[in-house]
Amino acid sequence: MVFDSLFGFFSNDLAIDLGTANTLIYKKGRGVVCNEPSVVAVEKGGFGGRRKVVAVGTEAKEMLGRTPESITAIRPMKDGVIADFEMTEEMLRVLIRKATRGRSLFRPRIIICVPHGITEVERRAVRESAESAGAREVFLIGEPMAAAIGAGLPVAEPLGNMILAIGGGTTEIGVISMKGIVYSESVRLGGDKMDEAVASYVRRRHNVMIGDRTAEQIKIAVGNAMPSADPEYVEAKGRDLVHGFPKSIVISESEVHEALTEPINQILEVVRRALEKCPPELSGDIVERGITMVGGGALLKNLDIRIAREVGIPTRVAEDPLSAVVVGSGQVLDRLEELREVVLR
Ligand SMILES: Nc1ncnc2c1ncn2[C@@H]1O[C@H](COP(=O)(O)OP(=O)(O)O)[C@@H](O)[C@H]1O
Ligand SMILES: [Mg+2]
Known part of the structure; x- marks a missing residue:
């Protein structure tokens, strides 16, 4: 018991929400210490064709759709599954290092929230990457459970x-x-499909091609499930499909509503x-x-x-919809005695 509480005092325990769009890390007593897009930028053609990671998170997301030929920005968790095992592992390793920086006295226990539907093989891959990133013990939890706990x-x-x-x-x-x-x-x-729907609407109705990032920005600015009485507008830039030139367009709330049907x-x-x-x-x-x-x-x-x-x-x-999952996972680690049953076997 004494040992346990001492351990708790020095604890470096982490909760991770490995999301397809964003990865969050929560540390007991500190709150959310990392909140980064799940994006990795890699440089191709290293020694033996090995891919070298050049950026992770926000920095890498800025590069999406803007990289020179030698660099690609990858979303390793696309479509709710691990599309790229190696890069998911790299991303986890970098983010865990960042979150545990300067306190390596004890190796952390880590709880990771994964989509409820991922396969056994994918679960093992997540577990192994956390282990190889230095975890002493790894627990997995499904998204609906972590979210419900985090939402109180x-x-x-x-x-x-x-x-x-x-x-x-x-x-x-x-x-x-x-x-x-x-x-x-x-x-x-999810959100990605909504972005695609916005992009395809803009292509059809305005004859303008926009990138994923722009589509997401339009959705966040004027997206809605019911247009408001006083509709808002947003300006966006893309490429005119007829002339091939850059073009600026104005899109309304009701257009985005239609796109998201x-x-x-x-x-x-x-x-x-x-x-x-x-x-x-x-x-x-x-x-x-x-x-x-x-x-x-x-x-x-x-x-x-x-x-x-x-x-x-x-x-x-929920009060904080973007961090409910990571906060809920963190609570499970804090109250493991009481909540053991919710951890995935
Ligand atoms: N205000 C908003 N309106 C609509 N969608 C939003 C808004 N803010 C964020 N999103 C979308 O939420 C998604 C990311 O949510 P998140 O819960 O972090 O996903 P994941 O758990 O898959 O990582 C993205 O598709 C993003 O565009
Ligand atoms: Mg999530």
Whole structure:
């Protein structure tokens, strides 16, 4: 016991939210110490064709779509799966080093939140990269569970809690009761698909080609699940497909609303399906207690109101939707005795 508390005092324990869009690291007593886009920039053609990492995180994201031929900016976690094992590992290693800097007296215990649907092989790869980055012990937790805990839902009670996590590559829904997942679904649909929908709309309607980053900026600026009474506009730059020149266009809230019809309908489908499939006692609880949303996609304007209206259940966005998952994972590590069951075996 004494040893335990001493250990806790010097503890270097970390919680990591390995997201398809953003990776966050939380340190006990310090809060979120790292919040970087899940992007790695690599230089090709090193010795024996080895790829050399030139940047990770924000710096690498700035390079997306702007690199010279010898450098590529990669999103190793694209579409909710680990698309590039080696680079996921490199990214984790760099970010863990950064977060543990200067305090290497004890090797950290690390809990990592992964998409609920990733395969056994992918889980092993994540675990191994954390180990090779210096972890003493590694725990994995599924996204809906971590999100629910981080959003402050009473996951241990015999009550239906519904959590909807909308990330970059995936949307995950979970119904949790008594520390267990009663129902969950993970679909490869999220912020990235919304960005693609915006880009394809702009190409069709304005004859202008825009990059992924620009599409995301438009979505964040004027994206919505229900246009407001006093619509806003945003200016964006792309390439005119007719003349091939750079061109500036103005896009309205209602245009982006139209562009996002498909991905929003798909999210509504996921919610409806979960309500249909979950046991009646629990759906009764959910009707009463509502749906809680986390993830960057939850920030899409009026999405909460739209879901509430379409399914007839109160829907709210968690207090800090972008860090709920990492904070929830951190809480599991802090209360491991009490929450052991929620860790993935
Ligand atoms: N205000 C906003 N409106 C709509 N989408 C947003 C907003 N802020 C962030 N996003 C989107 O949220 C996604 C990232 O969410 P995040 O929860 O970090 O994803 P992941 O868990 O997959 O890493 C991105 O697609 C981003 O464009
Ligand atoms: Mg996430």
